């Protein structure tokens with residue numbers, strides 16, 4: 205098989221799967237992924253590469269698991285080189301005479317991604333079985349094909365390449381069949397003129413055929429690179445460790461969230477849901493979570509009572525961020541910017557797109573202040589957290605404070621988030637599970653028995 209033919213040489217399957225299994229963005233680590241198929245998409249440079257640059261194509265790798273659970277699609281960006289590759293970068297596999305590299309790690313290849321966007325390339329299936337790729341430009345901003353690509357190493361779920369100080373292309377790794385929420389929400393918020401999110405310059409999408417069925421997914425988004433941005437979690441921890449208050453930042457975050465919620469209401473509308481239906485969902489989620497994390501058992505009765513308080517009325521619901529925490533915020537010289545509107549990673553697309561109460565996001569940030577305080581620990585942490593909480597709520601409600609019934613609604617959402625966090629921590633950071641468990645001790649309705657986790661800010665993991 206040559207570099208120009210679609211498909212994957214049989215001997216390349218093993219090294220490719222090993223590379224994918226070891227990648228930070230691979231969601232199925234430790235679950236013995238099984239190779240199912242490799243679908244090449246059209247070459248980005250249909251006429252061949254310029255000079256001695258590598259040829260670049262995207263591809264979809266389909267992966268399954270030995271127990272037959274779930275099929276996952278991962279995007280690969282591949283640079284085919286016939287000469288030496290970038291220094292220090294090992295090829296993923298060999299295809300005929302070509303060494304094939306991860307194009308996001310190969311600066312020459314990464315240039316092709318930006319060029320394809322700037323040219324708004326519409327790369328159709330040429331009858332060779334390769335899927336189609338289409339690039340859409342919304343706003344050229346200061347985009348320029350001469351911008352120098354630089355791989356960004358500080359993330360987990362996806363892969364981003366920075367282009368000078370101007371733009372960032374985020375390649376979605378685990379593909380979601382259908383529309384990508386981050387693209388959809390950025391577009392809507394940009395159209396609404398919201399200053400608290402990055403400008404969406406463009407995006408790309410693909411369609412391909414698998415077993416006679418046409419599948420489609422969004423592949424990447426190109427957004428404004430926010431200058432001098434500091435991650436909200438790092439900033440908060442730094443301030444707390446230095447003994448400095450975070451109230452003003454927290455208030456500004458509350459105001460930013462209120463603006464975003466307003467814009468999401470305008471763009472996607474609102475509806476209502478019986479509180480009892482939401483309580484049922486939360487209760488069911490608690491049951492599923494308890495099956496994974498037995499530590500939740502003592503809180504069961506109190507949490508069910510807590511959720512039941514929602515049953516007293518109707519909840520107004522709308523599109524929300526869905527996984528709002530300090531790590532989804534960037535502090536810039538022009539204020540807070542909110543990123544990553546994809547919701548909680550474990551939820552299905554249908555769940556993440558479903559309208560929800562704004563208290564989901566408010567609760568998410570309150571949980572994050574609690575995490576920050578618990579992970580730093582020490583005498584002043586609880587007071588620091590409570591001050592952040594008050595300032596954030598003040599900013600969110602524009603000084604009006606919580607209205608009738610809001611405190612109960614908020615507490616139910618905080619409890620639901622903390623239940624999710626217990627499972628997240630059991631699976632990802634077992635040393636941190638005492639943080640959400642500590643919060644649940646306070647959030648479970650009075651009926652909950654006393655338990656050893658009730659002092660959330662003592663002995664918290666470092």
Ligand SMILES: Nc1ncnc2c1ncn2[C@@H]1O[C@H](COP(=O)(O)OP(=O)(O)O)[C@@H](O)[C@H]1O
Pocket residue numbers: 358359360361362363364372402427428429430431433435531534543544
């Ligand atoms: N527009 C942006 N400008 C600059 N840095 C950004 C921008 N968007 C995200 N980042 C950086 O990339 C990191 C990961 O972004 P995120 O959207 O959460 O990606 P992932 O989906 O891979 O988790 C953020 O924590 C932030 O440091």
Ligand SMILES: O=P(O)(O)O[C@H]1O[C@H](CO)[C@@H](O[C@H]2O[C@H](CO)[C@@H](O)[C@H](O)[C@H]2O)[C@H](O)[C@H]1O
Pocket residue numbers: 361437527529530531547548549568571572573575576625628
């Ligand atoms: O950023 P992601 O969408 O991947 O969110 C997941 O991972 C988060 C951790 O990185 C997790 O957040 C929890 O830990 C944070 C501190 O690391 C804390 O600020 C959050 O409040 C807490 O929920 C998030 O829940 C999970 O979905």
